[in-house]
Amino acid sequence: MKHPGRIGWWIVFVVGFLYFFVPLYGTLDFSLRSKPFLSAYTAILTDSQFTSTLLYSFIAGVLTIIVSILIIVPTAFWVRLKFPRIRPLIEFITLLPFVIPPIILVFGLISTYSKQPLALTNTDTGSNALLVAAYVVLSFPYMYRAVDTGLRAIDIQSLTEASQSLGAGWVRILWQVILPNLRTSLLSGAFLTLAIVVGEFTIATFLARPAFAPYLSIVGDERPYEQAALALVAFAITWLAMVGIAVLGRGSGGRGRFTAAR
C-alpha cells in the first residue's frame, strides 16, 4: 500500500471538519426556529441597540488602528534606522500583552485610573479613551511584528537617505515613503485588530462601555433567537477579517494572535 495511513488522515480531517461546523450549524438552526421564518434576522436589523453597539465597537476598532499605527510605525522605523540597541526592550514591551491577559490589564487600568486626579473612569470620554488605549496595547504584539517584518523587506536606509537628499523631513518620509510601502502589513494588522476589538468582551464590560460583545452577552435573556443570529454576525465579521488577511497574502501564521477576546 502506498499510503497506508490515508484513511486515518481522512478520519482526522472529518472529525476536525465536524468540530468546526456543527456548532455553527447549531447556532444557525436555533436562529431559524423563530417564527415567522427569518424573523430573528429582520428583528436585529431594526434593533437600534444592535446598530449602535456594533457602530460603537467599529469606531473603537478604527481609532485603535489609527493610534496603533501612529505609535508603532515611527517606533519600529526609528529602532531599525537609528537605534537598534533598544530593540530588545521594545520587543519585550510589545510581547507583554501575552503575559498580561485582558482581565489583568483592565483590572490594572481601573485600579490606576479610578482615583483623583486621574479619574478617567468617572466620565464617558475618559472611559472611551481607556478602552481604546487598552485595545492599542492588545494590538502591540502583532502590529509591531507586522510593521517590523514589513520594514525588513524594504531598504529603509536608502529610501530615507534618498528622501532626505530630496529635502524631505521626518514626517514626510514616514507619511509619503515608509507608510505606503507598509500597506500590506498594516492592512493585515488592521483587519485583525478590527476582528479582535469587535468581539472583545472583558475590557469593554469592566469599563461599562456600550460595545457589541457585552450587548450580545445579555440580549439572549429576552430574545434567544436574536442572540443566535447576532452570534453568527460576530462569526461573519471574524471570517471576513480573516479572508481579508488571506487575500492580502500575508498568512503569517498564528503567532501573536492569542490576545484575542477569549
Next chain:
Amino acid sequence: MTSVAVPLDAPGAPSARPVRRRFGWGWIGVAPFLLFALAFLIAPTAYLVFGSFETGQGGFTLENYANLFEPSIVTTYMNSIEISVVTAVVGGIFGFLLAYSVVAGGLPGPFRSALMTFSGVASNFAGVPLALAFVFTIGRVGLLTVFLKTAFGIDPYGNGFTLYSKVGLEIVYLYFQFPLMVLIIAPAIDGLKKEWREASENMGASSFQYWRHVALPILMPSLLGTMILLFGNSFGAQATAYQLTGGFIDIVTIAISRQMRGDVLFDPNLGYALAMGMVVIMGLSIAGYSLLQRRAERWLR
C-alpha cells in the same frame, strides 16, 4: 561656470548628518511608544504589583500572597491549570494530527488552504459568540443534545454531563486551541525534509523508527513549545468562561472578575495577589515557549 556643490558621495565629503554621540537623541524617537506603554501597560501592572504587597491600610505585607495558599484559592488555580493542561495536550495532539493530515498525509491540495483559513477564523472566534454557539449545540436543548436523544436514545445530561462545567469548558476551549496549534505547527511539519525520510528508509528504518528517531525528536521542541503556548492561551481566557457559566465556575480569571465586581469577600489586595499569581504563570509559559521555539528553529531553516 563651475559647480560649487560637492557630490554627496565624493570621498572626503562631510556626511550630511554628522554622527554625534550625544546621549538622548535616540530615545526621542521611541519616546511616544515608551510613554504610551508606561501609562497604559506598565503603570497599571505596577499598581497591581505594589497593591499585592500592601495591607488594606497601605502598610507592607506578604499576607496577600500567603492567602493564595488557602485551600479555596489553591483549588481555583488547580482548576485553571487542569483546564489549560487538558486543552493544551488534547488540542495540541489533535491540531498536530490535523495539520499533518493536510501537509503530509496525502489529502488533496485545496484542503490545506481551506484548513488554514478555517484555523485563522476559529483561533480568533472566541469569547461570547463561541460560548453561545456551544450552548445552542450541546446545551440542554441544543441541536446535538436533542439529536442524540431522539436518534440514539442517549441523554448526555441524564448521564451527568453538563456544558456548564470543567469538561464543558474544555470542549469549548478546544475550538480555539487546536486551530492555533494547526497554524503554528504546519510550518514546522513543512520543515521536515523529504531527504530525511528517504535516508532513513535507505538504511532500512521502518516508519515507526523514522518517527521515533528522526521526525519526533526534530518536531519535539515545536510541539512542546506550542502546547505551552496553548496552555497560556487557555489560562488567560475569561470571556468564554464568563458567558458559558454566568460567572459561576471556579477558575482564576473568573475569581479575579468577582474580586473586581466586589461581589464576594471583597478584598482588593487579595485580588492584586491573585492577578500576580496569574501573571507569573503566564510569564513562565511564554518564557518556556520562546525558549523551545528558539531551539526548534535550529532544524527549520
